[in-house]
Amino acid sequence: MNERPPKWPLLFLRWFCREDYVEEIEGDLTEIFHRRLHSPAKARRQFLWNVLKHFRPAFIRSINVKPRKNSTAMIRNYFKTSFRNLVRNKNYAFINITGLAIGIAVCTMIFVIIQFQTSFDTFHPKKDRAYRVLTAYRRADAANMLYGKNIPYPLPVALKTNFPAIEEVAPVYASHSDELLVVDANGATVKKFKEERGLFFTTPAFFNIFNFPLLAGSYAPLKDRNTVLLTKETAEKYFGNWQDAMGKTIKLQSGGFMFDHGTDVLKVSGILATIPANTDFQLKLVVSIGTSYIGTIMTEATNWGETTPDFSCYILMPPGASAGNLNQQLSAYAKKFQTPENKDSYIIQPVNEIHYDTQTGNYSNKTISHQLLNVLWLIAAFILAIACVNFINLSTAQAINRSKEIGVRKVLGSSRSQLQIKFIIETFLMVTIAVILAAGITLLALPSVNRLLELSVPFNIVVNPAIILFLLAITIAVTALAGFYPSVVLSRFNPVNVLKSKHAAGTSKGISLRRGLVVFQFIIAQALIIGTLIIVKQMDLFMNQPLGFDKDAIVTVPFRTDSLRIARLDYLKKQLLSTNGVQAVSFSSNTPVDESRDTWNPFSYNHSSKETGIYAITKFADDEYVPDYKLQLVAGRNLQKSSMVREFLVNESLVKSLGLKNPEDILNKSIGLWNNVMTAPVVGVLKDFNDRSFHHKPAPLIITTNVTMYNQAAIKLTTTNIASTMQSVKNIWEQTFPDFVFEYRFLDEKIESFYKQENQLAQLYKIFAGIAIFLSCLGLYGLASFMAAQRIKEVGIRKVLGASAANIVYLFSKEFIILITIAFVIATPIAWYYMHTWLQDYVYRIRISGWIFAAGGLAAIIIALATISFQAIRAALANPVKSLRTE
Amino acid sequence: MQYHSLGEFEELVLLAVAALHDEAYGVSIQESLAGKLSKNINISAIHVALKRMEDKGFVKSRFGGITEERGGRRKKYYVITAAGKHMLDSQYELRTALYKMIPKISFGR
Numbered sequence: 001m002n003e004r005p006p007k008w009p010l011l012f013l014r015w016f017c018r019e020d021y022v023e024e025i026e027g028d029l030t031e032i033f034h035r036r037l038h039s040p041a042k043a044r045r046q047f048l049w050n051v052l053k054h055f056r057p058a059f060i061r062s063i064n065v066k067p068r069k070n071s072t073a074m075i076r077n078y079f080k081t082s083f084r085n086l087v088r089n090k091n092y093a094f095i096n097i098t099g100l101a102i103g104i105a106v107c108t109m110i111f112v113i114i115q116f117q118t119s120f121d122t123f124h125p126k127k128d129r130a131y132r133v134l135t136a137y138r139r140a141d142a143a144n145m146l147y148g149k150n151i152p153y154p155l156p157v158a159l160k161t162n163f164p165a166i167e168e169v170a171p172v173y174a175s176h177s178d179e180l181l182v183v184d185a186n187g188a189t190v191k192k193f194k195e196e197r198g199l200f201f202t203t204p205a206f207f208n209i210f211n212f213p214l215l216a217g218s219y220a221p222l223k224d225r226n227t228v229l230l231t232k233e234t235a236e237k238y239f240g241n242w243q244d245a246m247g248k249t250i251k252l253q254s255g256g257f258m259f260d261h262g263t264d265v266l267k268v269s270g271i272l273a274t275i276p277a278n279t280d281f282q283l284k285l286v287v288s289i290g291t292s293y294i295g296t297i298m299t300e301a302t303n304w305g306e307t308t309p310d311f312s313c314y315i316l317m318p319p320g321a322s323a324g325n326l327n328q329q330l331s332a333y334a335k336k337f338q339t340p341e342n343k344d345s346y347i348i349q350p351v352n353e354i355h356y357d358t359q360t361g362n363y364s365n366k367t368i369s370h371q372l373l374n375v376l377w378l379i380a381a382f383i384l385a386i387a388c389v390n391f392i393n394l395s396t397a398q399a400i401n402r403s404k405e406i407g408v409r410k411v412l413g414s415s416r417s418q419l420q421i422k423f424i425i426e427t428f429l430m431v432t433i434a435v436i437l438a439a440g441i442t443l444l445a446l447p448s449v450n451r452l453l454e455l456s457v458p459f460n461i462v463v464n465p466a467i468i469l470f471l472l473a474i475t476i477a478v479t480a481l482a483g484f485y486p487s488v489v490l491s492r493f494n495p496v497n498v499l500k501s502k503h504a505a506g507t508s509k510g511i512s513l514r515r516g517l518v519v520f521q522f523i524i525a526q527a528l529i530i531g532t533l534i535i536v537k538q539m540d541l542f543m544n545q546p547l548g549f550d551k552d553a554i555v556t557v558p559f560r561t562d563s564l565r566i567a568r569l570d571y572l573k574k575q576l577l578s579t580n581g582v583q584a585v586s587f588s589s590n591t592p593v594d595e596s597r598d599t600w601n602p603f604s605y606n607h608s609s610k611e612t613g614i615y616a617i618t619k620f621a622d623d624e625y626v627p628d629y630k631l632q633l634v635a636g637r638n639l640q641k642s643s644m645v646r647e648f649l650v651n652e653s654l655v656k657s658l659g660l661k662n663p664e665d666i667l668n669k670s671i672g673l674w675n676n677v678m679t680a681p682v683v684g685v686l687k688d689f690n691d692r693s694f695h696h697k698p699a700p701l702i703i704t705t706n707v708t709m710y711n712q713a714a715i716k717l718t719t720t721n722i723a724s725t726m727q728s729v730k731n732i733w734e735q736t737f738p739d740f741v742f743e744y745r746f747l748d749e750k751i752e753s754f755y756k757q758e759n760q761l762a763q764l765y766k767i768f769a770g771i772a773i774f775l776s777c778l779g780l781y782g783l784a785s786f787m788a789a790q791r792i793k794e795v796g797i798r799k800v801l802g803a804s805a806a807n808i809v810y811l812f813s814k815e816f817i818i819l820i821t822i823a824f825v826i827a828t829p830i831a832w833y834y835m836h837t838w839l840q841d842y843v844y845r846i847r848i849s850g851w852i853f854a855a856g857g858l859a860a861i862i863i864a865l866a867t868i869s870f871q872a873i874r875a876a877l878a879n880p881v882k883s884l885r886t887e
Numbered sequence: 888m889q890y891h892s893l894g895e896f897e898e899l900v901l902l903a904v905a906a907l908h909d910e911a912y913g914v915s916i917q918e919s920l921a922g923k924l925s926k927n928i929n930i931s932a933i934h935v936a937l938k939r940m941e942d943k944g945f946v947k948s949r950f951g952g953i954t955e956e957r958g959g960r961r962k963k964y965y966v967i968t969a970a971g972k973h974m975l976d977s978q979y980e981l982r983t984a985l986y987k988m989i990p991k992i993s994f995g996r
Contacts, residue, residue, distance in 0.1 A: 005958065021938070023950070027960030028913035028930055034956040035914075053931035058938060 005033045009051040018061045082426035095782045100434035103387025105441035110380040116457040119278045120355040124211040131348040133313040149312045153301035168316035170206035175199040181251040194741045198284030209316045217270025222288040228266040229286040254292045264292045277456040280364040304337040382524045388482040389517045390779035395486035397786040403498035410495035419491035427483030521776040522823030528769035530831035530856035535762045542755045548689025549592045550630040553717045554747040575732045581725030586628040587710040588621035604672040616700035620709035635663035636684030643707040647683040654700035693754040694844040777867040784868035788875040796880035808876035824857040891943040900936040905967040912962045945971030
C-alpha cells in the first residue's frame with residue numbers, strides 16, 4: 001500500500017476540479033488506482049487517463065465565481081478599505097504621494113543616467129580584450145606621472161612589427177574643423193559642410209576591435225588611401241538618401257592646421273549603421289588613415305618625438321593575454337627611443353576604463369569619474385530617504401485618526417500581524433501610485449535633464465527592462481522602508497484604550513522619533529543648500545574674477561592661411577577697421593586663455609644650446625594683441641609690427657621660473673624656441689594674467705610675432721549694435737575669403753565653456769537642493785497640520801485663558817525652530833568638510849566664510865516657518881468656542 | 888415543476904444506485920455496471936451521470952467514512968430519492984406498456 005497515485009495528474013485534478021467534487025472524484029480515482037496495483041505502470045496510466053477524462057466543463061471549477069479562501073477575501077478588503085481611506089484623507093494622500101513620487105522620480109532619473117553612463121562602449125563583443133595605448137610622461141614641474149592619449153606617429157607600426165602577439169593595431173586620428181564638399185559629376189562643388197568633430201582617420205583594424213556594423217559596402221577599402229565610410233546620418237545629410245551615397249565622391253579639406261593643404265577626393269565605400277549614443281567614438285565620417293597631408297605625415301613619420309593631440313592607438317589583445325606583461329615589454333621597448341629631453345614611456349589602458357578617466361579624457365570629451373557616480377547614488381539615496389521619512393512621519397502622526405478603526409478591527413478579531421499586513425498594503429498602494437507618477441515625471445523631465453547635462457539618455461521601458469526591474473525594486477524597498485515602522489506602531493494600539501479615546505498612550509515615543517526624523521531631513525537639506533551656495537559662489541568667482549585681460553565684446557573668427565591669404569590679411573584688417581562698430585583687430589594663433597588649443601614648448605635661455613626644462617605656453621600674435629586684449633606690461637615695451645619672429649614678450653611667471661628677481665633682468669636676453677630655430681631677444685614682460693583656466697595657476701608664457709602662424713582674428717566691438725556689426729564683418733570676410741565657412745565665437749562664451757562641468761554640477765546641486773528642501777517642507781507642512789488638529793483643544797483653552805494669536809504661532813514655531821537649529825549644528829561640519837575637500841581641486845578658490853553657513857541655516861528656517869505658518873496662524877485665529885464646544 | 892428526462896445511461900446508473908442500496912458510490916456503481924454490461928465503463932461517465940441526476944433530484948448523496956485505499960478521501964454514497972424511484976417506475980411502466988403493444992404475429996414462428 002505504499003504506492004501512491006502519480007503526483008502530477010493528482011495535482012492537476014486538484015487544480016481544475018470543483019472544490020465540492022474533488023473529494024469524491026479523487027477518492028474514487030485513488031481507489032481504482034489501488035485496485036489495479038497488480039500492474040503499477042498500467043494503474044498509473046489508467047489514473048492519468050481517468051483524470052483527463054474528468055477534465056470536462058461539468059467538473060472544472062468556475063472561473064468567475066471562484067470559491068475563495070477567507071484570506072484572499074480579507075486582502076481584497078484591505079485594498080478596498082485602503083483605497084477608501086486614501087480618498088477620504090485627500091490632503092494626506094496628496095502630500096504623501098507627491099513626496100514619494102518626486103523622491104522616486106529623482107532616483108529613477110539618477111538611475112537611468114548612471115545606467116547610461118556605465119553602458120559606454122560595452123556593446124563591443126571584444127571589449128574585454130581591447131586596450132588604448134597611452135603615453136606616460138613626467139613634467140619637470142609635476143611630481144606624478146601624467147598620461148596622454150596621444151602617441152608618437154611611428155608607434156602603431158612599431159607595435160605591429162615588434163609585438164606579434166597583439167591581434168590588431170588600429171591607429172586613430174580624430175580630426176576637427178573639417179570642411180567637406182559634395183561635388184557633382186563635373187567636379188563642381190554642390191554643397192559645403194563643416195564638421196566640427198566626428199571625422200576619424202583609421203584603418204580596417206579599428207572595426208575588428210570595435211563593433212560598428214555596416215549597412216552597405218565593406219571595411220576593407222579603408223586600407224587604401226582616399227576612401228571614406230559615412231554613417232547613415234551623414235550620408236543622408238550630404239546626399240539626401242544613404243543608398244545614393246555609395247560609390248559617390250566627396251572632397252575633404254581637412255582642418256586643424258594653420259596652412260591650407262588643398263583638398264582630397266574621397267570615394268564613399270561603405271555606409272555605417274547609426275552610431276549609438278553610448279559610445280565615445282561619435283563617428284560621422286571614417287577616412288583611411290593615409291589620406292591627406294596629415295595622413296601622409298602620420299603613416300610615414302619615423303621621428304618618435306612627433307605627435308598630435310588626437311592621434312592615438314587602440315589594440316586588441318589575444319584571449320587570455322596579460323596587460324601587465326605587455327606593459328613591461330612596452331616600457332622596455334620605449335627605452336630604445338628615449339632621449340635626454342624625451343623620456344616618454346607607453347602603457348595600455350583597458351577600453352572599459354576610458355569613459356571614467358577624467359584625467360586623460362577621450363574623443364567625445366564626455367567622461368564621468370567613479371567618484372561623481374557615487375555622489376549621484378548618494379544623493380539619490382538621500383532624496384529617497386527624505387521622501388520615506390515624510391511618509392513615516394505623516395503615517396504615524398495620522399495614527400490618532402485611525403485609532404478607532406484599529407480598535408474596532410482588533411475587537412473583531414484582527415491579530416497584530418493581520419493589521420501590519422493591512423498597513424503594509426496601504427503603503428504599497430500609495431507607493432505604487434507614486435511609482436507610476438514618478439515614471440511619468442521622469443519621462444517628462446528627462447529631455448530637460450538631457451539638455452542640461454548634454455546627454456542623450458533614453459527612457460524606454462520596452463527596450464530597457466532594467467528600468468522595470470528598478471521600479472519594482474524601488475516599490476518593494478520603499479514599501480518596506482516606509483511601511484514597516486508605521487505598521488508596527490499602528491498595530492500596537494490597545495483597543496480598550498483607543499476606543500475609550502485614551503490614545504495618549506505610546507504617542508510620546510512616536511513624537512520623539514518624528515522629531516529625530518525631521519532633524520535628519522533638515523540635515524540633508526541644509527547640507528545641500530550650503531553645498532550649493534558654495535558651488536555657486538565658486539562659479540561666480542570663475543565668471544567674474546578679473547582675468548588680467550579684456551574678454552568683453554571680443555569675437556574670434558578662425559581662418560586658415562596660405563601664401564595667398566597671408567597677403568590679404570592687411571587688406572582684411574583695413575576693411576574691418578573701417579566698419580562701424582569695430583574698435584580693434586588683432587591676428588593671432590590663440591586667445592589669451594585657450595586651454596586645450598594652447599601649445600606648450602620647451603625653450604632655451606640666453607643663447608644656451610641646452611633647453612631649460614621649463615615648458616611655456618607659446619602664442620603667436622601681432623602688435624595689436626596687447627592693446628586689443630588690454631594686457632599690461634610691467635617692464636619693457638610691446639612687440640613691433642613684424643611678419644617674422646623678431647622679438648619676444650614673456651610673462652612674470654616665466655621670469656620667476658627662470659629664477660630672476662626683477663622683470664627688468666630678462667630684457668634683451670635671448671630666448672630660443674624649437675631647438676633654437678627661432679631665437680630673438682625679450683623686449684617686454686607682461687603682468688601675469690590667467691593664461692589658463694582657474695583650475696590652474698598662470699603658466700609661463702611666450703608671445704611673439706609670426707604671420708604664418710596666425711589662424712584667427714580677434715575683433716573688439718563696441719557694445720552697441722553688435723548684430724549689424726557682425727553682419728558687415730561677415731560680408732567683408734566672405735568677400736576676402738570666399739572659400740571658407742564663416743563662423744565666430746564670443747570670447748566670454750568660450751571662457752565660460754572651460755567651466756562647463758562645474759556649471760553643470762552647480763545646476764544639478766541647485767535642483768537637488770531645491771527638491772530636498774521642497775520634500776522636507778512637504779513633510780513639515782503635513783506634520784504641522786496634524787499638530788494643529790491634535791492640539792486644537794489646547795489652543796482653545798490657551799486662548800480662553802488669554803493667549804494672543806502671536807503666542808499661539810510662537811508655540812507652534814518654537815519646536816520646529818529648535819529642530820532645524822539642531823539639524824543646522826550637525827549639517828554645518830559635514831557640509832564644510834565635503835566642500836572644503838571639493839575646493840582643494842581649484843587653485844583659485846573662494847574662502848568658505850561663515851555667512852554662507854548662516855545664509856543656508858537662515859534660509860532653511862525661513863522656508864520652514866513659511867511652511868508651518870499657514871497652519872499655525874489658522875490654529876491661532878480659530879474661535880475657541882468652536883473647538884471647546886464639542887466633546 | 889420542471890420536467891426532467893432521464894437518459895439511457897443515466898437510467899442504468901440510477902438502477903445501479905437503487906440496486907446497490909446504501910452501498911452505491913462511484914467505484915461500486917462502476918463495478919456492478921461493468922459486470923452486468925460486460926464492457927468497460929469510464930468512471931468519469933458515472934460521475935457525470937450522478938451529478939446530473941443529483942441536480943435533477945433523482946439521487947441524493949452523503950459522505951461516508953475514510954478508508955486507507957482512498958488516500959484519505961471520503962466515499963460519497965448515493966441513494967435514490969422518491970422522485971428517482973417514481974421516475975424509474977414511470978419509465979418501467981412506459982416501456983412495459985409499449986412492449987405489450989408489440990403484435991405477437993410479427994415474430995411468430
